[in-house]
Amino acid sequence: MAKSKITAIKVKIKNDIATAKMVFSHPMMTYNQAKTKTGNSDDANFITHITANVGEEVVFDVSTSQFFSKNPIFKFQFKCDSFKIGRKLMGREIDNGVVIDASKKGDLLTITATDRKGNTYKKSVELASRKKKR
Numbered sequence: 001m002a003k004s005k006i007t008a009i010k011v012k013i014k015n016d017i018a019t020a021k022m023v024f025s026h027p028m029m030t031y032n033q034a035k036t037k038t039g040n041s042d043d044a045n046f047i048t049h050i051t052a053n054v055g056e057e058v059v060f061d062v063s064t065s066q067f068f069s070k071n072p073i074f075k076f077q078f079k080c081d082s083f084k085i086g087r088k089l090m091g092r093e094i095d096n097g098v099v100i101d102a103s104k105k106g107d108l109l110t111i112t113a114t115d116r117k118g119n120t121y122k123k124s125v126e127l128a129s130r131k132k133k134r
Contacts, residue, residue, distance in 0.1 A: 006111055006123040007071075013129045016081035020052065020060070022111050023073050024121070030066040049114045050074065054083050054107050054127065083107045086128040 004026040011020045026047055034043040044066065052060035059078035086106030089098055106127035113121045 004115065004119065004121065006113060006121050009109065009111055009123055009125040011109060011125055011127060013080060013085060013127065016079060017077055018080040018109075018127065019075065019077050020109060020111075021073065021075045022050075022123075023071070024113065025071055026115065028066070028068055028070045028072060045116050047072070047113050047115050051112045052076070052078075053110045053112070054078075054080070059109070080127060083127055086126050088128040088130045 005024070007023040007025045009020065009022045011018050013019075024047065028046045029037070029044050030046065031041040031044040034045075035041040037043070046066045046068065047064050050060070050062050050064065051058060060076045062074075084105075084107045086104060087100060089100065108124045109127055110122065110124040115121075
């Protein structure tokens with residue numbers, strides 16, 4: 001079986017509202033599936049809790065159940081006017097090796113997920129926008 005993890009996080013920012021989309025790689029085995037597969041419903045394993053933080057501030061917090069599909073995708077929005085937003089590099093800038101100064105980088109959005117077996121998955125992404133803030 002593939003390793004469970006947070007596969008991807010994408011954040012789009014428009015008008016001080018961030019839309020975050022996260023993709024998980026997780027089997028999300030329900031109690032019924034576990035009982036059928038192994039004969040023991042205690043072998044069920046699914047994501048039970050997801051938290052998103054920017055610095056110390058919680059921007060998304062949800063308890064989940066067994067009723068999500070395998071490899072689920074979650075999407076949420078949060079107001080980001082009080083967070084530092086960096087600038088995304090464009091394709092040509094990346095090709096030319098442009099590096100953004102650390103002082104101009106945005107705050108990090110950190111996603112933490114926990115499954116029924118107690119495994120914790122964590123991944124971070126910088127809050128960045130292609131357009132310069134006016």
